[in-house]
Amino acid sequence: MLGRMNVVIVGGGEIGSQIAEALQHSHNITIVDTDPDRAAAFEAMDVRFVHGNGADPEDLRTAQAGRADAFIACTINDDVNVLACLAAKGLGAKETMAFVTRKRYVEAFAETGSMKTVGLVIDRLLWPQRTLAKQMVDIVRVPRAVISTAFADGRVRLLEYKLEPGDPFLHQPLAEVRLPANVLVAGAIQGDAFVIPSGRTVLAPGDKAIFMGTANSMRAFEARFARRKRHPNVVIIGGGNVGFMVAEELQGDGAHLTVIEQDEARCERLAKWLPGVLVLRGDGTDLELLESERIEDADALLALTDDDAKNLLVSLLGKQLGIPKVITRVGRSRNRRLFERVGIDIPLTPRTAAVQEVLNWLHLDNVEHLASIEDRAEVMDVVYPPSCKVGRIRDLGAPPRSLIGAVLRGDEVIIPTGETTLRHGDHLYIVTTPDNVGAVQRWLGQLQSVY
Known part of the structure; x- marks a missing residue:
């Protein structure tokens, strides 16, 4: 999809506004939202705002969805997103993308899914919670890593560590540091600044260093900071979709897992779906509960409720208890820096990765x-x-x-x-x-x- 495109976005919330902001200067953007007050948020952007329901064909005609090169439905309602994409496709939209939060939609619109077999097509379904869960699992698997990701089908790996006294590669210019073969320092966060390193760059405790290398070299490199545990002890606060997917993946690794969830019915389902996982009904901010279950012995604590304030409190309690790795779900992207300022090392939001996936899907710039x-x-x-x-x-x-x-x-x-x-x-x-x-x-x- 190269050249100037017509892009229609249903949903003017945080995700929709971030996509619009990224595309406004090079493409024709139309926002469709049921809330007329949201128009004010787009006044400073070069976009068109349509007050309407993205699942209503008449409102989509007003938004000229039939002429869209790309149609993106990213409201907080799965059903609206799916109906909007199907309607837009019927009107003539070239490519459609729907944001979803439920697995059943992903399966239904897969190549062999029930919707595809009857001719109902959505070109791309994006499940941000699944992307977030995979990201968290990768980080849990590597002790001390703040970021762990891979490229080129796993052949290139990137790891970020927050450096501590006694770590390797400190207090000398990188030109004098002997890094392992096929590993380099790709960047560093020093204070609030991101630094592209040179031979004169010196790493110090408190810096976050980003290393990149081949998969084999990086596996050996991990041991320079901490050795992997065969069966890590992991505590998950919040048994929603993200918590379940993280637990399901880590259970396959042989991790010792505890999930704490407030909703009784959800606890019963989790216990059924996750045999071998200790599922506790309770409030993850209850210090007495955490201490009684010896949460301080955990290798990693994940705060994964839908409430940013609760996740922040859980994370601060985890830090206070001395848990080595605390990973925090942040619902609102603008809260991420706040979490960092109060000492939360790994605040992650599903929306940032989701917006990036949208931009890649559009293939804007080769x-x-x-x-x-x-x-x-x-x-x-x-x-x-x-x-x-x-x-x-x-x-x-x-x-x-x-x-x-x-x-x-x-x-x-x-x-x-x-x-x-x-x-x-x-x-x-x-x-x-x-x-x-x-x-x-x-x-x-x-x-x-x-x-």
Whole structure:
């Protein structure tokens, strides 16, 4: 989907507004929402606002959904999102995406699902809670890691650690540090600033260091910070969809799991679905309950209720009890920095990853935006164009505040140095700040125009 597109977004809440903000300057955006008061939030944007119901064909005609190159339904109501996409497809929308929170919709619209067999099609279903659960499981699996993610079908890995006294690689310029083979420092968060490292960069306790390397090298690298436990002890506060999916995945790893949930009926279902998991009915903010169950012995605590305030309190209690890893679900993206300021190391929101998935789905710029690093930096996958010069990285003049962390050439992963030669068709995994993405794209464009 290249060129200027007509994009219709049903739902003017946090997700809809973030998508609109990202697209407004390069595409024609229409927002549809049932709340007329939401129009004020879009007055400063170059978008069109339609007061209407996204599941009503007449309102969709008013929004010109039939001319949409991309139609995105991201309200908080699954049924509205699904009906809106089906109606828009019937009106002529080219591509449709629905946000959902229930597995049954994902299954129904799969290739062999019941809806597809009767001709009802939604091009993409996005389940943000599932994405969040997978992200959390990856972090739990690696002791001390604040971020754990993989690219290139798992062949390239990225790990972020909050550095402590006694950790390796501290107090000396990176040029003098002997990192393991096929591992590099791809970035660092020092205070509130994200730093693309140079040979002069010095890491200190309290910094967050981002390492990137091949899968095999990074598996061995983990032990430099902490060894994996064969059966970690994990406590989950909140047995909703995210809590259940996390528990289900970690149970397969052999983890010792405790789930604390307030709703009695939900506890009964969890106990049935998760045999071998200790399911307790109770309030995760009840310090007496936490102490009676010796929660302080946990290797990881996950605060996964639907209430940001409760998750914050649970997380602070976990930190007070000395639990090594506390992972917190944050419903509202704007609350994330607040959580960080009060000492929560791993606040995660499903909405940030969801918006990124939408932008990748649209294929806006021949760049795939793979991951966000605490909203301060991102990892891009760029294919080195055939019209660019083949040459050494040090000679190609990559823009400041960017770093090529890995190169995928066919099936081979290369952790590059300045002497590495880039070839046509290489996948470049570039770490940069969000405001510098345009500079990276212009750099590639300049290389094509010059050569």
